[in-house]
Amino acid sequence: MYKLIKPLLFQFDPEKAHGMTIDALKTIQKYPKLLPVIKQLFHYENDLLNQDIKGITFSNPIGLAAGFDKSCEVPKALEKAGFGSIELGGITPKPQPGNPKPRVYRLVEDHALINRMGFNNLGMNKALSNLRKYSYQIPVGLNIGVNKATPYASRYEDYIKVIDTFKNDVSFFTVNISSPNTENLQSFHDKDEFSQLCEAIQAYKDRANLNVPIFIKLTSDLSLDGLQRMLSPITQTFDGIILANTTQKREGLHSYNREESGGLSGKPLFERNLELISYAYQQTSGQFLIIGTGGIFNAEDAIKMMRHGASLVQVYSALVFEGPGLTQKLNKQLVRYLQSNGYNNVKDIIGLDVK
């Protein structure tokens, strides 16, 4: 089906095509009778894929990565699309329009995207009221960013405002310090800035008695030394790490529009992110939760990422190129792989390829 729709969608500017997809999902949400149809088409269940992580049940390890539903507009439709979890956002405290358009590019030859959205979203209050229209049967997480207009010295407070607003409504939070499209956001990877952020989050957690896990999402452009330096504060403050967000590097690309500025996602990210994941797994002796993302296009990729240390994985770009049937395909092939190799649960393969 997607093979028929894709050439049509690819006629449009990528953000326009995305908007059309969101509109279609809104229509599905409006007619609750359509939701079971979507579930029938895309959902796949098997006990082999079940994991309990941080007190949350993930019915499969394939999650939707942040950025697809920036303002929590279509979570109920996405819940039925076969994911084991969905991460909504990035949300900022105040609404903001993001960068000027065009700001998303398809790099067709490279199976990649470049985006410089700049945290366009309707703000936390509207996003919360959107989210509260429904209840959810899968874990729903929230990705958090910083408003462009927030003064440099108080940027970490934006994360805390959003966490405080959503603390009773989501299964997990992701503190996103890795978007390349908000000036200076990535300076949170620097030692002093990161210490200040960790202290502020820890103080909030203690004050609010928070019992929702908080993950941190790092950039793909972090060196292994940089990751090594961050791991100790991360394991003390956060409940998991997402490796990794997009890259600003452009090596080895072929598409004509490869020099557009912004974050590159999709296939070219895969090997680099794999390296970060296995390094983090090795350095934490497999004792710290890692969620893998970046360039997963098929079950082999998902399996490889898990064997390199990811307990869960997330996809975005492949959905654009492969369509919504991807989740079911990945989950079915994952089960076939587990069965044919005699594994009792998907957790049995985590970290197997890390020395």
Ligand SMILES: Cc1cc2nc3c(=O)[nH]c(=O)nc-3n(C[C@H](O)[C@H](O)[C@H](O)COP(=O)(O)O)c2cc1C
């Ligand atoms: C258009 C677009 C918007 C994104 N927005 C966000 C975001 O708001 N927050 C975030 O942490 N990651 C964002 N991402 C990054 C994805 O969540 C994901 O980490 C990255 O694209 C790598 O996975 P992929 O190769 O499967 O796309 C965005 C990606 C794209 C393509």
